[in-house]
Amino acid sequence: MKRNQLLKANTGSWNYNLQEEGSDKDYKVFVAPTFEDLYKGKMYADSIIGKKVDFDVHDIRKLPDLLWKSNIAYLELLFSDDIWFDQDYFGEFRKLLNLADGIAKINLPQLFKSAGGMFIQRMKKLNHVTEGTQHLIDAHGWNTKEGLHTFRTLNLIVRYESTEFTDFKSALKYTDEERKALLAIKNGEMTKEEFISFVTMYHDSHFAPIKDKFLSQDPNLELKEEVDNIVMEIVGSKIGEELYFKNK
Known part of the structure; x- marks a missing residue:
């Protein structure tokens, strides 16, 4: 997987305290798009199955939509005990994680x-x-x-x-x-x-x-926009870095 990882979180049984000896670990991984991805409108995705560790990989731009659709498998990553994110975007990811309780009920x-x-x-x-x-x-x-x-x-x-x-x-x-x-x-x-x-x-x-x-609960459109903006900030900064070093 030759992509720049931005966010990785352990999900599945280890995240519910339902793991047993020998249980696999399942990670949701979100990667940065390349300039070519943006230009061609592509969304990278991959699934990597290992003997003990599996990775479900998506373009970071997909994250707001996955959270908005309220799929449990993706909401839970915000509450993982094993979560990593690129420290270059500490502020943005910390802001996102601080919104976790609101995102859980976003829709x-x-x-x-x-x-x-x-x-x-x-x-x-x-x-x-x-x-x-x-x-x-x-x-x-x-x-x-x-x-x-x-x-x-x-x-x-x-x-x-x-x-x-x-x-x-x-x-x-x-x-x-x-x-x-x-x-x-x-x-x-x-x-x-x-x-x-x-x-x-x-x-x-x-x-x-x-x-x-x-x-009967109204979806939170304002929070959806905030999540979109956080991810847009991350992507904008990452692409800006890529173009800077490419043209240097």
Whole structure:
């Protein structure tokens, strides 16, 4: 990946306190565009799968849109315990991270819809086999890891609503006691049929009833513009440096 990294954050199980021995680390990485990218209107993206570490790579210009769409997988990077950013832009990134609580609720209607859509997609993957989950299928007859994250998707929204949309970080991260209950799903303490019955009941009794509370919240367009401007400052400075050294 021959691109200048600007921001890198660990996400996934390590960010929820749901990792186990041997769990992979998943990083969201945002890189600077080149002058050619800007000129040709290109957005760089890549996915790098390693034995223990995976990287999901995007152009930094994509970050405001990903946050605005309120995809949990990208909102969570703002609350990572393992986050790095280019110190040349310390002020801009610190400003962005200081806005994390506001960004978490920047578009609450979309957050609820995104989580609901993710839940449906994950339910369809309970028999999905990958190299990393084959052992779970063999041991339990279904993809219990997918089951864990199916429930977690709903549970995060329920936990976040219970804080009155003030503490996304505590909703995201589980205590040592809480993690035992969630890892019980991954460890196959329910059959697939039992899990489907359980998670469907949870959806109907906990997730669905708070739909109107999310959908009645107005998206924060002013904050969206502020996030856009922060990233624009970073890109403008980075491209200015590139052109300066290229023409020197």
